[in-house]
Amino acid sequence: MTTLPWYDRIPRTRIYLKLPEILSGLAEVLSGTGMGEAKVAAFEQAFAEMMGVGEAVAQPYARIALHHLVQALSLPAGSEIIMTPITIHDIVNVLLVAGLKPVFVDINPQTYQMDPERLTQAITPKTRAVLVTHLFGLATDMDSIQSICQQHGLVLLEDGSHAYNAAWKGKKLGTFGDAGFFSLSSLKAVSTGYGGMVIAKDAAVLARVRNQSARLPVVAKGHMGGILIRNLIVNLATHPTLFSWSTFLLVRWISQRSPETIRKWQTDNPNVLRLQEIPTKWLWKFNDVQASLGLACLARVKDWDEKRRANAQILLDHLMPVAQDRLPLLVEGSHNVFWRFPFRAPEGAVFRQFMASRGVDLTTTLLPCCATMPIFADVAQETPHAQRAVREVHFLPVHPTIHPHRIHQQAQIVLAFLKQKAGIHVPS
Numbered sequence: 001m002t003t004l005p006w007y008d009r010i011p012r013t014r015i016y017l018k019l020p021e022i023l024s025g026l027a028e029v030l031s032g033t034g035m036g037e038a039k040v041a042a043f044e045q046a047f048a049e050m051m052g053v054g055e056a057v058a059q060p061y062a063r064i065a066l067h068h069l070v071q072a073l074s075l076p077a078g079s080e081i082i083m084t085p086i087t088i089h090d091i092v093n094v095l096l097v098a099g100l101k102p103v104f105v106d107i108n109p110q111t112y113q114m115d116p117e118r119l120t121q122a123i124t125p126k127t128r129a130v131l132v133t134h135l136f137g138l139a140t141d142m143d144s145i146q147s148i149c150q151q152h153g154l155v156l157l158e159d160g161s162h163a164y165n166a167a168w169k170g171k172k173l174g175t176f177g178d179a180g181f182f183s184l185s186s187l188k189a190v191s192t193g194y195g196g197m198v199i200a201k202d203a204a205v206l207a208r209v210r211n212q213s214a215r216l217p218v219v220a221k222g223h224m225g226g227i228l229i230r231n232l233i234v235n236l237a238t239h240p241t242l243f244s245w246s247t248f249l250l251v252r253w254i255s256q257r258s259p260e261t262i263r264k265w266q267t268d269n270p271n272v273l274r275l276q277e278i279p280t281k282w283l284w285k286f287n288d289v290q291a292s293l294g295l296a297c298l299a300r301v302k303d304w305d306e307k308r309r310a311n312a313q314i315l316l317d318h319l320m321p322v323a324q325d326r327l328p329l330l331v332e333g334s335h336n337v338f339w340r341f342p343f344r345a346p347e348g349a350v351f352r353q354f355m356a357s358r359g360v361d362l363t364t365t366l367l368p369c370c371a372t373m374p375i376f377a378d379v380a381q382e383t384p385h386a387q388r389a390v391r392e393v394h395f396l397p398v399h400p401t402i403h404p405h406r407i408h409q410q411a412q413i414v415l416a417f418l419k420q421k422a423g424i425h426v427p428s
């Protein structure tokens, strides 16, 4: 029976920043040399080149990118914004603070992306915009969504935080809409510790976003240092050797005693609040430390995308013949980057424990279904596919630094689970 070796177990995720990069960022923060903006334009330019657009504007967070965008687009208060229900709750907060009404439409249960038919049904005379989140780095039929928006005169916004370099019919996700925004936080494929980026079709919209971010204060050293230290801790905790010898054993020990504790700790965050205004702690100017980190990620992002895609393909090759209904539907025309590899396992903790007993640590998506969160009860919608996805979808690790051999072994372990626990016939 396949079990990963005790010295090379697989963590649920790894960050995209390398240890020396984080340490050099910390040194710059401590010496005070990294708080300026000399390198920011170069990072914005490199980002714009990756996206194949003329200009990009760096932001303190993706949520602030959206905050600035809705102001720059002058969406009138009371407008309805149709959106994907699975995202971080603060994206919804930003819309509500702007006086906009989020209208959640369910996802397609096979692709996990916004369902164009449901989108059409949700349009009312008050609808002004559509916010599509490209979940997990998988691409959907953007022709349909774009043509619905054009037909109804709606602004199309894309959240490409999971989908750097994913494409639909050769065109990058994030470039279909009037504007696209991206998170650069620590788990993203392009990371600057924290941060965001905006691109837009209309140069005047982008200029307004730039003006707003130019007015923000310089980040406090302690805040920037704290973010880098958190990145350092996650980097070390998921380093193959340290993870195998310490983090994995700790996570397993806790999970065996209380299977839901860690997942709940990550999802039932006491800081999940309904906001009345944008917190000042989110409003900082993008700086040179972040730009250097971002440039390092951009230099390798394509190579790492390909490695992650190759890892995902290994899983698909092994699992598709026996468990197609648990895998995402990959639409023809889509170029998927698999920021996460979604695998349906309604068995929940039983699945997680089986995988952990053989050396693979994994979890469900930690993003909530915002359509049913108690803090958003006044705009709640039944979105059963999204609710089910949040419960059932587990991410099989495919990080580009995991050796393909270990991914083959991971696939064998999933197959063993399907055979033993789910009673699925798996030819030997």
Ligand SMILES: Cc1ncc(COP(=O)(O)O)c(C=O)c1O
Residues within 6 Å of the ligand: 060, 061, 062, 063, 064, 087, 088, 091, 133, 159, 161, 162, 182, 183, 184, 185, 195, 196, 367
């Ligand atoms: C889909 C999606 N959108 C937006 C964000 C928010 O990013 P930020 O923390 O940069 O605001 C995240 C963060 O995980 C995300 O997953």
